[in-house]
Amino acid sequence: DQQVKQNSPSLSVQEGRISILNCDYTNSMFDYFLWYKKYPAEGPTFLISISSIKDKNEDGRFTVFLNKSAKHLSLHIVPSQPGDSAVYFCAASASAGNMLTFGGGTRLMVKP
Amino acid sequence: ETGVTQTPRHLVMGMTNKKSLKCEQHLGHNAMYWYKQSAKKPLELMFVYNFKEQTENNSVPSRFSPECPNSSHLFLHLHTLQPEDSALYLCASSSEGSFPDTQYFGPGTRLTVL
Numbered sequence: 710d711q712q713v714k715q716n717s718p719s720l721s722v723q724e725g726r727i728s729i730l731n732c733d734y735t736n737s738m739f740d741y742f743l744w745y746k747k748y749p750a751e752g753p754t755f756l757i758s759i760s761s762i763k764d765k766n767e768d769g770r771f772t773v774f775l776n777k778s779a780k781h782l783s784l785h786i787v788p789s790q791p792g793d794s795a796v797y798f799c800a801a802s803a804s805a806g807n808m809l810t811f812g813g814g815t816r817l818m819v820k821p
Numbered sequence: 822e823t824g825v826t827q828t829p830r831h832l833v834m835g836m837t838n839k840k841s842l843k844c845e846q847h848l849g850h851n852a853m854y855w856y857k858q859s860a861k862k863p864l865e866l867m868f869v870y871n872f873k874e875q876t877e878n879n880s881v882p883s884r885f886s887p888e889c890p891n892s893s894h895l896f897l898h899l900h901t902l903q904p905e906d907s908a909l910y911l912c913a914s915s916s917e918g919s920f921p922d923t924q925y926f927g928p929g930t931r932l933t934v935l
Contacts, residue, residue: 711863743923752825752911752926753864798864808877809924811864 712736713801715812722819728786730815732799735780739801743809744773744784747796756797757784789819823847825927827912833933834902842897842930844912853895854924855887856911864911870895902934 740761745753759766800809855867869877870889886898913924
């Protein structure tokens, strides 16, 4: 059973609007969460992270929100740009180890 | 050269061939990882090496054999693979022991087994 799930395989957004990508997890031991972005023919690139002691982390146009009680995190991109079109993976780890568990990814398409 | 590099970027091999994938990290990290990404599936962790010692083997078939001669290099030796092993193989590195432990990925090797 997948411990990290991204239930939307794809998302289409107009340029300039907000993109919201969602991720759910089941393992309550997870306390560190990351978002990666992946372009075709490239490896995933680290985007932003959040630890469980926070509920929000912001970096420029990217903000990650964590709702521990719901075991849910989301990535907000605002304003969305065509260059943001990529596959976004959320990942989680427990502080006791260095293994990441990944979600299946969401393909974001930002239309000009 | 910076970051994490992988060679070759593309590999086509028959089921009886033996080949090796190479990964090199230039980030001063001490942990390295092999992941497999199949179509429409999440990234699957295969192996973890911390300070050159294998600390995780995620039930990977023996036709995949990792080697980590030092903290900067990681190999994945392949032999008698099956067509279902065709996938993108990604290498990553991180600083084990630090928290948060962010992994940085190479570009991957696209493997096709005929």
